[in-house]
Amino acid sequence: MTDLYAVLGISRDASQDDIKKAYRKLAKKYHPDLNPGNKDAEQKFKDISQAYDILGDPDKRKRYDAGEIDAAGQEQGMRGAGAGAGPGGFYRSYADGGGGGKYRQFDFGEEFSAEDIFADLFGGGFKRRSGFSAGGPGGGGGWKRSEARGGDVNYQIRVSFQEAAAGARKRVRLADGETVDINIPPGCEDGQTLRLKGKGKPGLGAGPPGDAYVKINVDKDPRFSRDGKDVYVDLPVSLQEAVEGATVTVPTVTGKVQMKVPPGSNTGKTMRLRGRGIQPKGEDAGDQYVRLQVVLPEKPDDELKKFVKDWAKKHPYNPREKAGMV
Known part of the structure; x- marks a missing residue:
């Protein structure tokens, strides 16, 4: 017999919030859109959806715990011969007939239509409103019209x-x-x-x-990238801002903030803005990491070229030396 708590991987004393979290985690993992062509994942997704349909509803969960309904949501007291143990149990019990035949023939009376047999194809199980009488409509019993859950x-x-x-x-x-x-x-x-x-x-x-x-x-954003709750952004700074230091405006997912760039900053220097990352509901916010990118003017003029050339003569250095690229 299917244990719905085991399907969701939770204990029987789990809170409704725990049930919801377990379902979300499993639904994301086994969703058919994320597992195209994977029949096992598709079946698993159906199982956890069925489990959550019952355990996620406090009233249904109480009835399930009390044994009033089974794992398919069927009334325990209404389960008769051939009812099966899961969604569409009745149909599946008789889908493979004896003697090499695929289907068996039954006379359930005029109140039982063909669409009742295939109701399972719509994603739901069967629910009988009254008992079954082998004598058909003249036998005082008979099948009432079936109920089936609609498809997702x-x-x-x-x-x-x-x-x-x-x-x-x-x-x-x-x-x-x-x-x-x-x-x-x-x-x-x-x-x-x-x-x-x-x-x-x-x-x-x-x-x-x-x-x-x-x-x-x-959608991707040209400015931001994400890793969990943390956000990363590359921030262009001018040569002057990098050399002398400055206070600059930085975009974040919650709006613009001011940040100090230390004097002598190089491209690649990363600074953290605490609590400026993603904040899922009920959780602490992540951080935003700002990576500096020193950017020269698109067309350095002669004055800048002369200044840099004169400066380099007095202060020669090789930035590749420390990187072992000499």
Whole structure:
């Protein structure tokens, strides 16, 4: 029997927040968009989504812990012969018939339609509203119309580096024409997937709808690069600023700040701006590292050339000597 806690890799006394974190971590790892053609990853993603659908809902989790529903969300008291142990259990129990045949033939009565058998293809399991009577509709029982959860759908959205760093609100148009506003969380990473519960394909019968998964694609920024919560930026400084030192303006993901450049700074000198990096919600902010790039005028004039030449005669040095490149 499937243990939903084991599927998410958490203990039974895990908090709802722990459940959410475990799901997000696994969903990002096994999402089909990140594992194209990998059937194992696709199945794993379905398993963890099913586990989170139950454990992520406090009411469903309480019923699961009490044994009232199983790992597929089916009523324990309603599980009859051939019901199976997971989503679409009934169909899978009879998909491979005996005697070399692929399917078995059953007469469930007129209330059981063909779409009920294939409801599993829509991403959900079966849920019986009443018991089964072998006598069909005349036997006093019969199958009621099945319910199946709707299928999940996938979307992609592009955000700027700044929007991913600071958070943003973006509008997404769904396949059915509905538009929804979603919150891009601060510190969002490229490839991160957000779940819109109940925004997938409609369910079968009275079954619940599936979910929508929105993959976030973060655009590169010409100024910034990122490593975890830390941000890196190359800052051009003039020859005078590098030699004499100066106070310069530096862009950060949260706005412009002032920074002191020490006298005698060279290209490659790196300075840290503490707490000016990425700050995911509920976490400490990372740092920003500023790498200086000494830049000469595009066309040095004769005056600068003469000054440098006269200076070099009195103060000769070879910058490659320390690097062992002489």
